[in-house]
Amino acid sequence: MRASDSTATFWRDPVLPHIVTRRACHSRACYKAHSHPTFSIGAVDAGGSVFTGSGDAAVRLAPGSLVLVPAGCVHACNPLPDMAWSYQMLHLDAHWLQQHAPALDGDTARVLHCPDLYAQFCAMNALLFSAAGAEEKDLALLAFLAACAGTAADALPSAYKPVPRQLEPVLAVLQAQPLASLQQLAQAAGLSRYQLIRAFRAATGMTPHAYQLNAHINRARSGLQSGTALAQLAHELGFADQSHFQRVFKAHAGITPGRYRS
Known part of the structure; x- marks a missing residue:
């Protein structure tokens, strides 16, 4: 195809x-x-x-x-x-x-x-x-x-860094609750929201929000290939609307979700 x-x-x-x-x-x-x-x-x-x-x-x-x-x-x-x-x-x-x-x-x-x-x-x-x-x-x-x-x-400079033990509960929450709030993630790590953002970015190369968006887009790729409707994907992944989903998808994939699916 x-x-x-x-x-x-x-x-x-x-x-x-x-x-x-x-x-x-x-x-x-x-x-x-x-x-x-x-x-x-x-x-x-x-x-x-x-x-x-x-x-x-x-x-x-x-x-x-x-x-x-x-x-x-x-x-x-x-x-x-x-x-x-x-x-x-x-x-x-x-x-x-x-x-x-x-x-x-x-x-x-x-x-x-x-x-x-x-x-x-x-x-x-x-x-x-x-x-x-x-x-x-x-x-x-x-x-x-x-x-x-x-x-x-x-x-090239290694992108791999072992995730600190303190952040392991954060990754577990993100796996179980992809739409978890920053406050929920901070509570899982026992950090303030500001401390979490700094620690998470140092460990993964992304802020928690960017990490969530990236995970949503990777899930969207699979959903698009299986034929899931754009509106349904946007809702399931927590985007404000279909237009928001399309903008974020293109920023990560370089192509609109409609074109990627077809």
């Missing part, structure tokens, strides 16, 4: 549920800091972009760069100011990756500078978008991942 807007095209297939991939051309879309439950591989095709993780460091990516982003890594990758860029982004189910390419699994984002590997990624992604069979596509993906594992990478 393909879904596209003026710059982006998605591909996914229920026969290969561990893969979602996209291509974007001449895009000016900017993303808020976010994370995915998937392992992601990005490729810069044209223009310049800046990759930021949960730390303060920013890394400039050039055409031909590949960046590997672990599941759960808080990051953003945006075009240089007043410029457009073209890129590809592959998302892989994290459990599938652990089973089939464990050498790539980790907690640190990495950049690969290898023209041959970039060309192999482009060919593999083009194959995914083609009418080729599922087995041929899966084999091409596995071959690419094996090549990645054998290529030296520049490690």
Whole structure:
């Protein structure tokens, strides 16, 4: 299945549920800091972009760069100011990756500078978008991942930090009550709201509110793929209305939920 807007095209297939991939051309879309439950591989095709993780460091990516982003890594990758860029982004189910390419699994984002590997990624992604069979596509993906594992990478500043024990009840509340208030979260940690915001951001790279929004959008992706109506999703995820949901979704995903679903 393909879904596209003026710059982006998605591909996914229920026969290969561990893969979602996209291509974007001449895009000016900017993303808020976010994370995915998937392992992601990005490729810069044209223009310049800046990759930021949960730390303060920013890394400039050039055409031909590949960046590997672990599941759960808080990051953003945006075009240089007043410029457009073209890129590809592959998302892989994290459990599938652990089973089939464990050498790539980790907690640190990495950049690969290898023209041959970039060309192999482009060919593999083009194959995914083609009418080729599922087995041929899966084999091409596995071959690419094996090549990645054998290529030296520049490690970016680690986004992984062990969550302090004091914040573990907060994560438990967020898991059980996705719409929990800041006051409820602060009470779970035994902190003031201000103290919680500072401690939570230092540990996760996001404020509690941003963390909640990111979790809502990741749940929305699954709901959209299963066909849940936009209005129902907006209500279930606690958005003020459908327009609010659409604005937040696009800020995180770079595409409207309607386009993503179709």
